[in-house]
Amino acid sequence: MKRAGGSPTVALNAKGIRMKEEGIDVLSFAAGEPDFDTPEAVKAAAAEAIRRNDTHYTSAAGTIALRRRIVRKLWEENGIRASEDGIIVTPGAKPALYAALMSFLEEGDECMVLTPAYPSYRSGILMAGAEYVPVPLRFEDGFVVTREMLEAKVTARSKMLIVCSPCNPTGHVLTKREVHDIADFVLEHDMLLVSDEIYEKLIYDGREHLSFGAIPEISDRVVTLNGLSKSAAMTGWRIGYSASSPELARVMLKMQQNTVNCTASFTQFAAITAFDCAAETERMRQSYLERRDLICDGLNAIPAITCPRAEGAFYAFFRIDWRDMSAGELADTLLDKAGVLVVPGTAFGEGGEKCIRMSFAADRASLQEAVRRMRELFA
Numbered sequence: 001m002k003r004a005g006g007s008p009t010v011a012l013n014a015k016g017i018r019m020k021e022e023g024i025d026v027l028s029f030a031a032g033e034p035d036f037d038t039p040e041a042v043k044a045a046a047a048e049a050i051r052r053n054d055t056h057y058t059s060a061a062g063t064i065a066l067r068r069r070i071v072r073k074l075w076e077e078n079g080i081r082a083s084e085d086g087i088i089v090t091p092g093a094k095p096a097l098y099a100a101l102m103s104f105l106e107e108g109d110e111c112m113v114l115t116p117a118y119p120s121y122r123s124g125i126l127m128a129g130a131e132y133v134p135v136p137l138r139f140e141d142g143f144v145v146t147r148e149m150l151e152a153k154v155t156a157r158s159k160m161l162i163v164c165s166p167c168n169p170t171g172h173v174l175t176k177r178e179v180h181d182i183a184d185f186v187l188e189h190d191m192l193l194v195s196d197e198i199y200e201k202l203i204y205d206g207r208e209h210l211s212f213g214a215i216p217e218i219s220d221r222v223v224t225l226n227g228l229s230k231s232a233a234m235t236g237w238r239i240g241y242s243a244s245s246p247e248l249a250r251v252m253l254k255m256q257q258n259t260v261n262c263t264a265s266f267t268q269f270a271a272i273t274a275f276d277c278a279a280e281t282e283r284m285r286q287s288y289l290e291r292r293d294l295i296c297d298g299l300n301a302i303p304a305i306t307c308p309r310a311e312g313a314f315y316a317f318f319r320i321d322w323r324d325m326s327a328g329e330l331a332d333t334l335l336d337k338a339g340v341l342v343v344p345g346t347a348f349g350e351g352g353e354k355c356i357r358m359s360f361a362a363d364r365a366s367l368q369e370a371v372r373r374m375r376e377l378f379a
């Protein structure tokens with residue numbers, strides 16, 4: 001535990017909440033949280049489940065009804081030939097990530113991570129006793145990964161690679177070429193691949209989400225992570241899942257049996273309904289897209305800032321070249337001088353230097369006001 005960090009985004013978000021409570025004028029864009037309500041049909045399904053006393057333990061892997069619905073979703077939408085015994089329903093995608101790391105990593109193993117990356121990957125790897133090996137991607141190249149970059153970091157101890165597409169924080173969506181390079185790489189080096197697909201539904205400009213678990217040559221070595229936090233605005237419900245071969249799932253299930261036991265029963269029931277809320281998800285995606293353009297256009301009009309259009313997820317990940325300041329100094333300056341709370345790019349590891357992550361899952365007025373304040377500050 002000493003080796004692991006706390007979550008910088010969770011800590012910064014708490015700081016923003018505290019400042020607001022103290023009456024300080026702060027606009028907070030630190031959280032990774034949809035700003036929509038959970039669809040009404042999902043709430044109604046949960047209430048109905050509670051009323052009929054569906055409030056007890058379920059099997060550790062999740063109810064059969066929900067696992068069947070997930071299997072159907074994976075076949076239809078992702079091309080993943082999953083089966084019920086390869087699915088574990090978890091309280092959010094995070095516990096599925098931890099189950100994978102704790103199950104398959106041990107002291108002496110190395111786990112590669114494409115960075116900038118979600119900070120919990122690094123912490124989880126260290127908590128599992130393994131070594132964290134970043135593969136830094138470059139802002140200038142649009143955070144594209146190449147086979148050469150992966151080969152430069154691989155050793156005989158490399159056991160696992162973690163990828164996230166669409167990516168938090170960079171917004172990059174892996175292309176077909178990158179997906180196939182990564183697949184060939186893990187196959188040739190006999191590694192496991194953890195594919196975090198939690199933002200799959202939030203993807204823009206006609207790009208396509210590709211699932212590693214759908215590639216037959218590697219499907220037995222892929223653990224797919226997903227959930228409803230982002231796609232159905234259900235962060236507080238805690239509902240996620242892993243999809244893998246039944247062999248890998250059997251190992252990971254021990255983690256679930258011995259820790260959380262199972263995901264909340266009525267949440268699982270409501271989740272079945274959430275898989276049928278495609279129209280709501282699409283409305284949310286459209287709205288994020290409009291706000292992405294609002295924030296990018298506003299920030300790119302400031303000479304010090306370069307803000308690429310996120311290909312997916314709901315974060316602007318932009319670079320500020322100003323007085324040679326580091327990402328941390330820039331984030332501090334934005335908070336102290338403009339009352340704008342954002343996350344320094346370096347909180348996501350190597351490759352985030354001079355960068356800032358700002359969620360655009362915020363109301364338009366706040367986004368516009370943040371741009372105005374930043375324009376004034378950098379002028």
Ligand SMILES: Cc1ncc(COP(=O)(O)O)c(C=O)c1O
Nearest residue numbers: 032092093094118168227229240
């Ligand atoms: C990349 C990524 N993976 C996983 C998660 C965790 O999601 P959940 O709320 O389902 O645990 C998040 C949440 O911010 C995320 O950004």
